[in-house]
Amino acid sequence: MTEATEDKEQSFISHLLELRDRLLRSIIAVLVPFIVLAFFWPKAGYIYDLVAQPMIAMLPAGTKMIATGVITPFMVPMKVTLLAAFLLALPYVLYQLWAFIAPGLYQHEKRIALPLIVSSTLLFFVGMAYTYFVVFPMVFKFVAGFAPTSIAAAPDIQAYFEFVLTMFMAFGIAFEVPVAVVLLVRTGIVTVQKLGEIRGYVIVAAFVIAAIVTPPDVMSQLLLAVPLCILYEIGILAARLVKPKPAPSSEAV
Template identity: 65%
Template sequence: MSDAQEESFISHLVELRDRLLRSLIAIAVVLGVLCIYPGPGEIYDILAAPLTKALPEGTKMVAIGVITPFMVPLKVTAMVAFVLALPYILYQAWAFIAPGLYAHEKRLGIPLIISSTLLFIAGMSFCYFFVFGQVFSFIASFAPKSITPAPDIEAYLSFVMTMFLAFGITFEVPVALVVLVKLGLVTVEKLKEWRSYFIVGAFVVAAVVTPPDVVSQLALAIPMCLLYELGILASRLVSAPKPAAAVATDAEMDKAEEEFRKLS
């Protein structure tokens, strides 16, 4: 490795360190604000609201571990802080990789980052506001009258994180399809042909990652199928042929950037 290449590599590492540090500071600042107001306890109460509404009157959740009443609300607050700081974190990631992208890749990158962030948050919101209420009410209706449900807060947090992750990733289906089509790995026609296989796969995934009840499985499988159709529509727009002038402009800009990289 030449001195110029080594210096460039070190400068990239320094920039990566700085941007990671800025992201961590952003999360820490948001976390500090949330710890002051409204506070970890209140944030956890909001997260636990769908379950507590489904519990018998006068029943509360329990904390088995010694430090669980402190650590679990703090983990929830850290999760919320990360979500709130996510736009800034994605900006730092984009600012780091953007100089190495071609012109057409830069134009696609920002819309993909924005749409993937919004879709992930939409998946979490759908899970919280609709799925949790239906699932917990369904499960409570099957509980024997001879027992008093008292869920552990740590087990509840693990369940919530799994469901949030499942629904957040599920809502990324349109973005994944657009990327695959844009990279030329699949075509819109192939996506249409695979529609029936995807529907079967959606119900299999829903049966694996959700609780063993019909409500939550349908609540995950049906949006997956609808989002697949949305992804096909979006892929049509991405794969639509460009005017000759626009294609020539992209090629010229990409060629100029390639020459600049060689010189540097």
């Protein structure tokens, strides 16, 4: 085995060890707030109550959600608490990701990578906030308006959690459109001019995606498709400020 091969193997092993350490730090960063919120905070159930508030507000006075599973009243609040802990730790988790990939980037790549990580995090949180404060109240009110008077709505907490998680992920990822557009232009895959030319196709795709990932009602589909189109335009405006990736050079890392 040559010395160069040994150096490559040692480098690969060192990268694996670093990746392991950063994954462990990220997991600990999630577990610590989860344990504190779930087992040491006296109002741990308040987190689920807060998440359920948009639905509760649309139910008849005195109506509560139900739990059909034996351990569902315990498991669902724990899942919500774990989600809250992950969101609290997300900036630190993304920092660990940045610290792992930064040494392998050129200087001009570092200048754009960190802003993209920060902006993508903020946009994800904005997408979740938009879902909670705008989408949920409008969708639940729209659905409640179609319910026959002979039906007493009492949603199951497990089904509600799965719905909320799906919507949070759908809208959080959808709000990353500007970042995706900037990356496409930065890497030279497409140009700003081309993005403008395919605008019509993007609008159609936005409505198709909204129809797939949201519940089968017009209101929620519109509430996702319209922001997607707006965010696409914002991405084009931001991409105008970004120069395409320069040709490879010997720039120092």
